[in-house]
Amino acid sequence: MxxxxxxxxxxxxxxxxxxxxxxxxxxxxxxxxxxxxxxxxxxxxxxxxxxxxxxxxxxxxxxxxxxxxxxxxxxxxxxxxxxxxxxxxxxxxxxxxxxxxxxxxxxxxxxxxxxxxxxxxxxxxxxxxxxxxxxxxxxxxxxxxxxxxxxxxxxxxxxxxxxxxxxxxxxxxxxxxPSPVDVVRTPIAHPGRYARAALTAEAERVAGAPVGSRNDTLNRAAFALGRLVGAGLLDPGDVLRELDRAARFAGLGRVEVRRTIRSGLTAGRRMPIDAVPGRTPLLRA
Ligand SMILES: [Zn+2]
Structure with a gap:
């Protein structure tokens, strides 16, 4: 049979x-x-x-x-x-x-x-x-x-x-x-997804920052995301818009917000995150 x-x-x-x-x-x-x-x-x-x-x-x-x-x-x-x-x-x-x-x-x-x-x-x-x-x-x-x-x-x-x-x-x-298993093991192998997640997380952190650390949190976020912008993984306009909205929500003043974001972004872009050697998906995403 x-x-x-x-x-x-x-x-x-x-x-x-x-x-x-x-x-x-x-x-x-x-x-x-x-x-x-x-x-x-x-x-x-x-x-x-x-x-x-x-x-x-x-x-x-x-x-x-x-x-x-x-x-x-x-x-x-x-x-x-x-x-x-x-x-x-x-x-x-x-x-x-x-x-x-x-x-x-x-x-x-x-x-x-x-x-x-x-x-x-x-x-x-x-x-x-x-x-x-x-x-x-x-x-x-x-x-x-x-x-x-x-x-x-x-x-x-x-x-x-x-x-x-x-x-x-x-x-x-x-x-x-990408396999969910791959994402967990090597998040940076799917950088487009990773970068978008980072943008969301940083914006939330800024929006929830307590008085006294708001500007510092914003500066760190702009720097971290600037590194992703420098690697070509995020659009600088998107970062500016998201962080601006989050910082204003946290209660920071408009002029101060813009200045802090721009300075953090500029510094971060000079230090783009490293491509993981031998991982072509990084270049495609
Ligand atoms: Zn067997």
């Missing part, structure tokens, strides 16, 4: 690879057995994904050797896959797409769903939303009728027809954008 399905995927142009199989208790067929941290989800072949094939003779050979092998399908060629592993991921994606999910091919997995889409050309992305990953170029998914470590089989909710649906714009923007 597993071989028949594997051959059918291959006939539709999807490269197939044999994957390890969990037993009824969820123990992996690999050498690590109960200690395996990805039971039933990792390739049986030494070179893994790179050996995935549409060659029926090869596929028959593999499934003769491992008749119960789970079926891995290479993504990024015929389809990309939205990999939802929780109810939270389901609700998050549904909300993102305006209340309903596209009526494309859909697989029920152990604890979630796989939604098939036309390939985007992008690679894998993790944590697009809580409970949502993306499998694209260089990735693979486990497909029906494979067995899941949590018990039960991967099964079709809706089988593939002619061609999977295209990726909706909102989802595509998420795939193209």
């Amino acid at each position: 597993s071989l028949t399905a594997a051959l059918a995927y291959a006939r539709h142009g999807v490269p197939v690879l044999p994957v390890h199989t969990p037993d009824l208790r969820g123990t992996c067929s690999c050498d690590r057995g109960v200690r395996c941290d990805r039971p039933g989800k990792h390739p049986r072949l030494r070179h893994g994904l790179t050996e995935a094939s549409t060659d029926p003779r090869l596929i028959e050979m593999w499934w003769t050797r491992w008749p119960a092998a789970n079926i891995g399908l290479r993504t990024g060629i015929v389809m990309d896959v939205a990999d939802i592993d929780s109810a939270e991921g389901w609700h998050g994606l549904t909300h993102l797409l305006g209340g309903s999910l596209p009526a494309g091919p859909r697989v029920r997995t152990g604890g979630g769903w796989h939604l098939w889409f036309r390939p985007t050309g992008f690679g894998n992305r993790v944590h697009l939303l809580p409970g949502l990953d993306w499998r694209g170029v260089g990735g693979y998914v486990v497909a029906p009728p494979s067995r899941h470590a949590r018990g039960g089989d991967y099964r079709w909710v809706r089988r593939p027809g002619d061609e999977p649906p295209g990726v909706p714009a909102a989802l595509r923007a998420l795939i193209e954008g």
Whole structure:
């Protein structure tokens, strides 16, 4: 049954690879057995994904050797896959797409769903939303009728027809954008976002500064933001406008505010923040 399905995927142009199989208790067929941290989800072949094939003779050979092998399908060629592993991921994606999910091919997995889409050309992305990953170029998914470590089989909710649906714009923007994980680890790698956040934070600090430290706070803010202006990450007009509004809100006088902002900005622009070496996104944002 597993071989028949594997051959059918291959006939539709999807490269197939044999994957390890969990037993009824969820123990992996690999050498690590109960200690395996990805039971039933990792390739049986030494070179893994790179050996995935549409060659029926090869596929028959593999499934003769491992008749119960789970079926891995290479993504990024015929389809990309939205990999939802929780109810939270389901609700998050549904909300993102305006209340309903596209009526494309859909697989029920152990604890979630796989939604098939036309390939985007992008690679894998993790944590697009809580409970949502993306499998694209260089990735693979486990497909029906494979067995899941949590018990039960991967099964079709809706089988593939002619061609999977295209990726909706909102989802595509998420795939193209910076990963939230990257932002947390290296905020400066996405400097446009970082700079806008800095502008908001500094303006709030100025607006809330207590009497006696207002002018000093304003000066520091103008200097810090001037460094971002100097690096080309913020528009000086935006900084002037935001800080002016915040400082006036704090109760500072107009002439004093302008003078302080200009002097802080000028000094900051002479010391632009450093580009992080080797990080091209800094130049693009
Ligand atoms: Zn294993």
